[in-house]
Amino acid sequence: MSDIRHHVHPDLDSLATSAAMEVTTHLNERIAESGRAVLSLTGGSAGVKTAAALATAEIEWERVTIYFGDERFVAAGDPERNDGQLDEVLLDILGERPTIHRWPTLSAENTDVFAAAKEFREAQSLPPGDAPLFDVTLLGMGPEGHIDSIFPDTPAVSETEELIMGVRDCPKPPPERLTFTLPAIRRSRHVIVVATGDGKAEAVARGIEGTDPQQWPVAGARGLESTTFHLDGPAASMM
Numbered sequence: 602m603s604d605i606r607h608h609v610h611p612d613l614d615s616l617a618t619s620a621a622m623e624v625t626t627h628l629n630e631r632i633a634e635s636g637r638a639v640l641s642l643t644g645g646s647a648g649v650k651t652a653a654a655l656a657t658a659e660i661e662w663e664r665v666t667i668y669f670g671d672e673r674f675v676a677a678g679d680p681e682r683n684d685g686q687l688d689e690v691l692l693d694i695l696g697e698r699p700t701i702h703r704w705p706t707l708s709a710e711n712t713d714v715f716a717a718a719k720e721f722r723e724a725q726s727l728p729p730g731d732a733p734l735f736d737v738t739l740l741g742m743g744p745e746g747h748i749d750s751i752f753p754d755t756p757a758v759s760e761t762e763e764l765i766m767g768v769r770d771c772p773k774p775p776p777e778r779l780t781f782t783l784p785a786i787r788r789s790r791h792v793i794v795v796a797t798g799d800g801k802a803e804a805v806a807r808g809i810e811g812t813d814p815q816q817w818p819v820a821g822a823r824g825l826e827s828t829t830f831h832l833d834g835p836a837a838s839m840m
């Protein structure tokens with residue numbers, strides 16, 4: 602049974618610093634053990650702030666592979682994309698050191714989000730089975746408990762086989778997205794959830810207690826070795 606922990610921080614800056622330190626420790630442990638490590642990043646304010654804190658971390662980035670947990674299916678360079686914010690705070694600084702796997706973009710030749718998901722799935726050819734895909738998955742979370750583009754009561758949260766999905770009619774715009782699923786997230790050695798504000802308090806409580814992921818997707822996000830929530834006081838107020 603994986604370990605579920607939470608830490609409460611005085612503000613977003615200290616939360617991001619502490620979450621980034623945890624990411625750094627796990628990546629460095631993995632690099633020491635196997636020579637490489639795999640990290641999945643997330644958008645949203647807390648996720649981007651944590652990524653920014655990683656820019657000064659002592660990590661051999663040449664040995665790191667980076668994925669994005671989800672992406673909005675919009676054109677390259679569209680300000681709606683998650684990866685643009687992450688480029689700004691971290692990836693442009695790291696340059697070519699890490700290996701980065703970006704999601705497909707909407708283009709004149711690529712307009713079907715399901716076909717884009719299939720293309721990405723085939724390009725990654727992730728191994729079936731239980732072996733870890735990610736050493737660390739960092740997750741932001743919405744007030745209704747969505748993580749990546751896995752929203753309550755949608756096909757993405759019901760998925761039990763596929764690791765990668767296209768999303769249509771997403772409850773939060775833009776409506777078309779690409780996402781790793783819960784079966785993929787659960788193949789992370791370590792899951793780190795970052796959340797602030799009292800609007801997240803119920804989702805945090807349901808996520809930590811492990812209720813039905815159909816209603817609160819974050820409750821299905823568990824790491825193989827550990828699951829850690831980094832919170833501020835208001836986000837921790839309903840536990």
Ligand SMILES: O=C(O)[C@H](O)[C@@H](O)[C@H](O)[C@H](O)COP(=O)(O)O
Pocket residue numbers: 643644645646647648673683741742743744747748749750773796797
């Ligand atoms: O693609 C998206 O719509 C966002 O990336 C979203 O999933 C975000 O990560 C969470 O809503 C948490 O965001 P905040 O930390 O800003 O609340």
